[in-house]
Amino acid sequence: MPITLTPMIQSCILHFGEMGSRWGINRTVGQMYALLVLSKEPLCADDMTEALGISRSNVSMGLKELMSWELVKLQHRPGERKEFYSAPGDVWDIAKTLIEQRRKREIDPTLSTLRNLLIEKPANADEEYAQQRMREMHELIEMITLWTQEIQRLDSANLGKLLKLGSSLGKVLDMKDRLLGGKKESTK
């Protein structure tokens, strides 16, 4: 007995559909994923077809995409051929996967493009200036990447700790200065 689409659950699914379409993910794939996340039991393709009112083949393609993002797990029931899908039980696992996948698809290629352009000798003043900007971008993106990779390693418990620290970020920086012997600039 798959999940019932009450108005509350519907609203949530529709909202994530809209949001999905603002990212690279298309509307129905967003809806499919919301459905899986909100469902306690794993769902089969036909469940989704029915729940979302889209064609079976569309579901198949969406599932393929979600698999390529490693956002869903495939399961079988003994003695049945049918395939069932589910989302990770921990929302932080989902977020980590999203962060990692976006990094692979967007950040890494950008870093490598920038790197390639930066090894060329600037041929004129315009290129010199442009390379300067590219260098700054490369540096910033690389640092952000390092962070996200570090964050990947955290489990839910430590994530909570880190995030609750957020509101006192300034203190963290000061702490770091004191502990690791940095200079004593203010963080303001």
Add this chain to the structure above:
Amino acid sequence: MPITLTPMIQSCILHFGEMGSRWGINRTVGQMYALLVLSKEPLCADDMTEALGISRSNVSMGLKELMSWELVKLQHRPGERKEFYSAPGDVWDIAKTLIEQRRKREIDPTLSTLRNLLIEKPANADEEYAQQRMREMHELIEMITLWTQEIQRLDSANLGKLLKLGSSLGKVLDMKDRLLGGKKESTK
């Protein structure tokens, strides 16, 4: 004399065009912005029309969009009506604006949708489970929001400090435990 589109600069513009189209931003708007970022001098709409080979009206629309994201600054030259546009000189300013704008457009509406759904009484077991997932999402997203808001406050100098800290995130958590009296769990 506006920026010359050498192959190097072209490549960079094209790359950011492609990347832009994976986000909500469309290809030409991405290209326009890369062009502005790489150009030392502010550019007028006709410069962009010519450089990117797109119609004047398309440039006008793209500029409108970039303005709505607060990613470009409008400038005038004395005695000329023509408008010139430029990107912030500091890439971190750009990143901060992007983060803030995406928060406003994607995170905030999602938080408010989730909040609204969470105040309803669950009508059955499915809704109860679904609300639990929504609660987890809400909590996670809210914490991320707090972080990004905190990060908005940093200037480039402190950003550097924070990011270089990234690779020793674990240490930061331990530090926090010691300093603020948390429990002594490992961060592994």
Add this chain to the structure above:
DNA sequence: CTGTAATTTCAGTAATTACTGAAACTACAG
């Protein structure tokens, strides 16, 4: 004011992306 150089708007069209149904394929129970 007036003329004009500039920007914006918008209806129409082009290009892209999403979706469907039918056919092809696959895995496996019997």
Add this chain to the structure above:
DNA sequence: CTGTAGTTTCAGTAATTACTGAAATTACAG
């Protein structure tokens, strides 16, 4: 093996999004 319940693929079509040129509007120099 064979039949069939299931999945995937794909060519065609629908829907959406992006782009253009022409017309309308705006800002301001003179």
